Amino acid sequence: MLLVDDDPAVAKVLGALLSQAGLTTHAARDGKEALAMLERKPVDVVVSDVRMPGMDGMQLLNEVAKGWPDVPVILLTAHGTVPLAVEAMKAGAADFVLKPFDREEILFTIRKALLRAQGEAAHEPLRTPSAFVGGSQKMAEAQALLAKAATGMATVLLRGESGTGKELAAKAVHDGSPRHAGPFVKLHCAALPDTLLESELFGYEKGAFTGAATRKPGRVELAHGGTLFLDEVGDISPAVQVKLLRVIQERELERLGGTQTVKVDVRFVAATHQPLEDLVKAGRFREDLFYRLNVVPLWLPALRERPEDIEPLARHFLDVHARTNGKPPFTLTADGLAVIQAQPWPGNVRQLQNFLERLVVLSDGQTLTGEDVSRELARQPGLSAPVLTPSLGTTALPATSSAQPAGAESGRTLESQRKDTERQAMVDALKRAGDNRTLAARLLGISRRTLYNKLEEHGLV
Numbered sequence: 001m002l003l004v005d006d007d008p009a010v011a012k013v014l015g016a017l018l019s020q021a022g023l024t025t026h027a028a029r030d031g032k033e034a035l036a037m038l039e040r041k042p043v044d045v046v047v048s049d050v051r052m053p054g055m056d057g058m059q060l061l062n063e064v065a066k067g068w069p070d071v072p073v074i075l076l077t078a079h080g081t082v083p084l085a086v087e088a089m090k091a092g093a094a095d096f097v098l099k100p101f102d103r104e105e106i107l108f109t110i111r112k113a114l115l116r117a118q119g120e121a122a123h124e125p126l127r128t129p130s131a132f133v134g135g136s137q138k139m140a141e142a143q144a145l146l147a148k149a150a151t152g153m154a155t156v157l158l159r160g161e162s163g164t165g166k167e168l169a170a171k172a173v174h175d176g177s178p179r180h181a182g183p184f185v186k187l188h189c190a191a192l193p194d195t196l197l198e199s200e201l202f203g204y205e206k207g208a209f210t211g212a213a214t215r216k217p218g219r220v221e222l223a224h225g226g227t228l229f230l231d232e233v234g235d236i237s238p239a240v241q242v243k244l245l246r247v248i249q250e251r252e253l254e255r256l257g258g259t260q261t262v263k264v265d266v267r268f269v270a271a272t273h274q275p276l277e278d279l280v281k282a283g284r285f286r287e288d289l290f291y292r293l294n295v296v297p298l299w300l301p302a303l304r305e306r307p308e309d310i311e312p313l314a315r316h317f318l319d320v321h322a323r324t325n326g327k328p329p330f331t332l333t334a335d336g337l338a339v340i341q342a343q344p345w346p347g348n349v350r351q352l353q354n355f356l357e358r359l360v361v362l363s364d365g366q367t368l369t370g371e372d373v374s375r376e377l378a379r380q381p382g383l384s385a386p387v388l389t390p391s392l393g394t395t396a397l398p399a400t401s402s403a404q405p406a407g408a409e410s411g412r413t414l415e416s417q418r419k420d421t422e423r424q425a426m427v428d429a430l431k432r433a434g435d436n437r438t439l440a441a442r443l444l445g446i447s448r449r450t451l452y453n454k455l456e457e458h459g460l461v
């Protein structure tokens with residue numbers, strides 16, 4: 001969250017309140033400083049005072065709407081400036097809060113704005129609608145299974161590392177199913193605390209809790225006649241697991257604060273990168289729910305297990321991002337491609353995609369050589385073509401000097417090299433992010449939860 005206020009007292013009190021609520025907060029004193037910060041840091045929501053010297057809240061709102069259209073802006077206004085707040089809403093502000101504000105009210109407003117932004121993103125068409133790029137044997141097998149699974153009503157459980165295309169696969173199941181004309185609704189289970197997850201899943205009645213001003217249907221209801229995609233289902237707490245089990249078994253629910261039973265006709269598709277079987281053994285995931293979800297299990301292979309897909313994916317993303325950035329097509333030279341192919345891509349397709357988008361945006365010319373690719377790689381955590389020495393240390397070689405997979409000459413197994421590279425990537429990312437794990441996860445193109453799990457796995461916490 002980015003908090004913009006010229007009054008240091010307000011910034012301090014509000015900043016403390018929001019951090020207590022688990023939100024990471026950055027502060028700026030005016031619109032200009034806020035824009036500079038938006039350039040540097042990933043921000044999910046902006047909360048700004050209206051009256052500030054220099055660039056005020058309204059001007060800031062206009063700039064954010066132009067440069068970061070997905071970031072909601074909430075304005076803080078004193079009583080006397082209500083007409084201004086109404087004008088701000090017309091100009092695209094997500095919401096406004098009157099000063100002096102109440103703790104619950106501001107938290108509710110922020111969460112609502114975040115959820116709305118997330119919900120809208122969930123309804124956006126995917127960038128590559130149903131087409132999986134890459135013709136490797138492994139992906140062909142996965143796609144054949146997806147097509148088969150799509151035709152029925154059975155619950156599908158998608159497994160695979162972060163960024164391997166699980167969401168794309170969930171959409172493919174929906175698009176290939178008889179309910180493709182119905183809604184495809186997504187819920188990212190790891191992103192929400194328990195109470196919010198429950199109200200998002202099941203909805204609530206008016207007055208169910210402070211701030212529940214109107215009845216709101218949950219995502220299960222919204223998916224009626226279509227498909228509900230539950231991403232990172234392994235992160236759901238045992239309390240919510242019980243309720244989810246009931247909906248999947250009975251296809252019925254009660255909204256929070258409600259007594260009426262609502263019948264739903266929903267197909268469930270779930271995804272996780274977690275070893276659910278281990279979570280079941282450890283008592284952290286209900287066995288009955290696991291079996292309910294795991295009716296059709298499907299694995300999406302990591303990118304390093306299908307290196308032949310790197311070239312078509314890289315060329316595809318170059319074209320897509322050139323088009324979306326209004327640039328003419330790019331040419332990738334053979335050595336440029338070789339450098340890309342030599343990378344481990346621990347964040348899988350998503351990381352490759354982000355990398356190529358950066359290349360497109362930052363390149364002046366239309367030809368990408370090995371040197372251009374290496375220059376950009378050097379700025380990426382874990383992707384500077386490190387060559388691992390047997391003693392665990394890493395020596396960065398200029399990526400152009402070798403198109404060989406990292407560490408191939410050391411004689412160590414691929415798995416052990418992968419682990420070291422992964423570890424090094426996390427260490428680098430955390431360093432670059434000043435130990436901010438949210439930012440580090442974004443740099444790596446993985447979720448914060450995945451980063452925590454991997455840090456734990458590598459004994460780095």
Ligand SMILES: Nc1ncnc2c1ncn2[C@@H]1O[C@H](COP(=O)(O)OP(=O)(O)OP(=O)(O)O)[C@@H](O)[C@H]1O
Nearest residue numbers: 128132133161162163164165166167168349350447
């Ligand atoms: N085979 C593919 N062809 C084209 N694009 C792909 C392919 N696989 C993944 N992508 C793209 O890569 C990005 C990451 O994929 P996706 O979100 O489906 O991964 P995920 O496994 O759900 O990740 P996470 O577990 O982190 O949520 C998306 O933009 C998706 O469109």
